[in-house]
Amino acid sequence: MTADALRIEGLHKSFGTLEVLRGIDLVVAEHEVVCLIGASGSGKSTLLRCINLLEPIDAGRIFVEGDEITAAGVHLDRVRRRIGIVFQAYNLFPHMSVLDNVTLAPRKALRVPSARAAAEATELLARFGLADKRDEVPDRLSGGQQQRVAIVRALAMKPDLLLLDEVTSALDPELVAEVLNVIRELAASGMTMVIATHEMGFARDIADRICFLDAGRIIEEGPPEQVLTDPTEPRTRQFLQRIIEAGRL
Amino acid sequence: MTAGGPPPVSPASLVPRQRSRTAWRATATAVISTVIVLGGLAWIIVHAPNWAEVQQDFFDGPIFWASLPGLVAAFWTNVKLFLIAEALILPLGLLVAILRGLPGPIFTPVQGLATAYVDIFRAVPGIVVIYVLGFGIPGLGIPGVPTEQFFWAVVALTLIYSAYVSEVYRAGIDSVHPSQDAAARSLGLSRAQSMRHVILPQAVRRVIPPLLNDFIGLQKDTVLVSYIGVVEIFRTAQIKQAATFNFTPLIGVALVFIVVTIPLARFTDRLVARDKARSGPGGGR
Numbered sequence: 144m145t146a147d148a149l150r151i152e153g154l155h156k157s158f159g160t161l162e163v164l165r166g167i168d169l170v171v172a173e174h175e176v177v178c179l180i181g182a183s184g185s186g187k188s189t190l191l192r193c194i195n196l197l198e199p200i201d202a203g204r205i206f207v208e209g210d211e212i213t214a215a216g217v218h219l220d221r222v223r224r225r226i227g228i229v230f231q232a233y234n235l236f237p238h239m240s241v242l243d244n245v246t247l248a249p250r251k252a253l254r255v256p257s258a259r260a261a262a263e264a265t266e267l268l269a270r271f272g273l274a275d276k277r278d279e280v281p282d283r284l285s286g287g288q289q290q291r292v293a294i295v296r297a298l299a300m301k302p303d304l305l306l307l308d309e310v311t312s313a314l315d316p317e318l319v320a321e322v323l324n325v326i327r328e329l330a331a332s333g334m335t336m337v338i339a340t341h342e343m344g345f346a347r348d349i350a351d352r353i354c355f356l357d358a359g360r361i362i363e364e365g366p367p368e369q370v371l372t373d374p375t376e377p378r379t380r381q382f383l384q385r386i387i388e389a390g391r392l
Numbered sequence: 393m394t395a396g397g398p399p400p401v402s403p404a405s406l407v408p409r410q411r412s413r414t415a416w417r418a419t420a421t422a423v424i425s426t427v428i429v430l431g432g433l434a435w436i437i438v439h440a441p442n443w444a445e446v447q448q449d450f451f452d453g454p455i456f457w458a459s460l461p462g463l464v465a466a467f468w469t470n471v472k473l474f475l476i477a478e479a480l481i482l483p484l485g486l487l488v489a490i491l492r493g494l495p496g497p498i499f500t501p502v503q504g505l506a507t508a509y510v511d512i513f514r515a516v517p518g519i520v521v522i523y524v525l526g527f528g529i530p531g532l533g534i535p536g537v538p539t540e541q542f543f544w545a546v547v548a549l550t551l552i553y554s555a556y557v558s559e560v561y562r563a564g565i566d567s568v569h570p571s572q573d574a575a576a577r578s579l580g581l582s583r584a585q586s587m588r589h590v591i592l593p594q595a596v597r598r599v600i601p602p603l604l605n606d607f608i609g610l611q612k613d614t615v616l617v618s619y620i621g622v623v624e625i626f627r628t629a630q631i632k633q634a635a636t637f638n639f640t641p642l643i644g645v646a647l648v649f650i651v652v653t654i655p656l657a658r659f660t661d662r663l664v665a666r667d668k669a670r671s672g673p674g675g676g677r
Contacts, residue, residue, distance in 0.1 A: 224580030
């Protein structure tokens with residue numbers, strides 16, 4: 144019996160007087176795909192940033208593969224190497240080629256020799272249809288291509304866990320599919336993922352479990368069909384009603 | 393960016409013959425108006441009642457040509473001053489900028505020292521720093537401490553300009569969006585690695601024009617070290633002026649600086665234009 148890929152206990156996080164996360168408990172099994180849904184400001188992004196230790200937490204504990212990453216004296220950089228995150232706005236490094244974007248962290252953080260890092264990156268880029276973009280700078284790529292590069296950049300660190308923070312929200316509608324297909328492929332390959340998303344149809348297809356966040360708490364969770372079609376909580380029902388009215392489900 | 397409506401008519405969209413006629417007319421207009429304005433100004437100046445005295449004291453041809461070789465030779469000292477100083481200023485300014493930005497309470501004393509340094513050397517007039525270092529320290533007669541004026545001139549200019557340049561770097565570092573650091577740190581890069589490979593390359597590229605601007609300032613301020621006895625172009629011109637009672641050598645100094653500075657200014661403009669072009673349509677960040 145292996146440890147859970149991710150275990151969160153009683154996580155609290157405030158920005159000043161605003162309490163964004165009010166006691167989050169979440170367990171994600173190896174190879175599981177969990178989608179976080181909820182209105183803007185419900186705490187989805189903050190939760191992901193806390194898991195990656197980009198935001199210091201106020202209370203609670205987080206375990207990755209059984210190791211507590213919120214313990215005192217934990218080496219932040221080492222923890223982050225195990226957890227990939229992809230941001231809504233891609234955050235690619237604009238002054239580097241696509242290849243350098245992908246190889247920078249393996250070369251500098253893991254001390255992988257340049258030639259090997261480049262070979263591995265080239266292979267990953269090819270796998271996601273980006274072989275011919277290897278030597279371009281990010282500004283010359285479409286949004287969908289940039290986001291795929293950002294995913295490849297995170298994968299190049301061979302993370303145990305991948306966090307995706309509304310990765311299609313900044314994309315033109317016709318570019319959403321190419322990014323979602325990449326994530327589907329990752330799910331099929333067994334990558335453990337926590338995905339904050341507004342794409343309900345996608346969440347229904349891909350998620351093993353959906354968590355509905357409201358005002359900093361997970362107030363409902365379960366299999367996609369149950370949460371999306373037969374929610375028990377009135378707040379969930381209200382949220383989904385608005386999504387349906389907007390034609391997004 | 394897409395704009396509605398027909399595209400604005402630009403010279404490039406006209407048929408060739410129309411375009412050449414438009415261009416010809418624009419050139420002719422520019423030439424005629426320039427001749428009228430500048431010619432008029434020149435006429436007024438040379439017909440002013442005291443023009444003869446002005447010409448004699450400031451624009452004496454024989455004195456100019458006689459003093460020019462000496463001025464150019466002395467300018468070599470200024471060139472050495474600003475090249476050596478700039479080579480020290482660029483890394484020192486960067487170091488101060490990084491020290492000021494160090495996070496956490498443990499670095500408070502370092503931050504404080506760096507801030508005090510910048511505050512002091514931006515506040516004190518440069519000539520005071522040059523005077524105190526150039527005359528004061530050699531005057532102490534401490535064994536092992538250099539007494540050469542040129543050495544202290546370089547030290548003074550480096551201290552003064554590193555303070556300014558560190559502020560330029562700091563503005564550049566602050567202009568890189570925090571999401572870049574978040575992306576670098578999220579990949580497991582350390583704070584130093586993120587600074588070195590992600591933040592600084594973007595920051596420095598953005599501040600090259602203001603850095604060149606400070607470099608031009610430094611070039612000009614090399615004449616200040618004439619006050620501590622370094623014989624450079626200004627001092628040389630002063631000596632010639634005192635000997636001839638004529639200001640033409642100083643006009644020569646002005647010309648030398650103009651000749652050196654203008655190409656650098658145009659080069660800076662080109663760098664800015666290139667950076668704009670590279671960030672592509674829509675500007676980017």
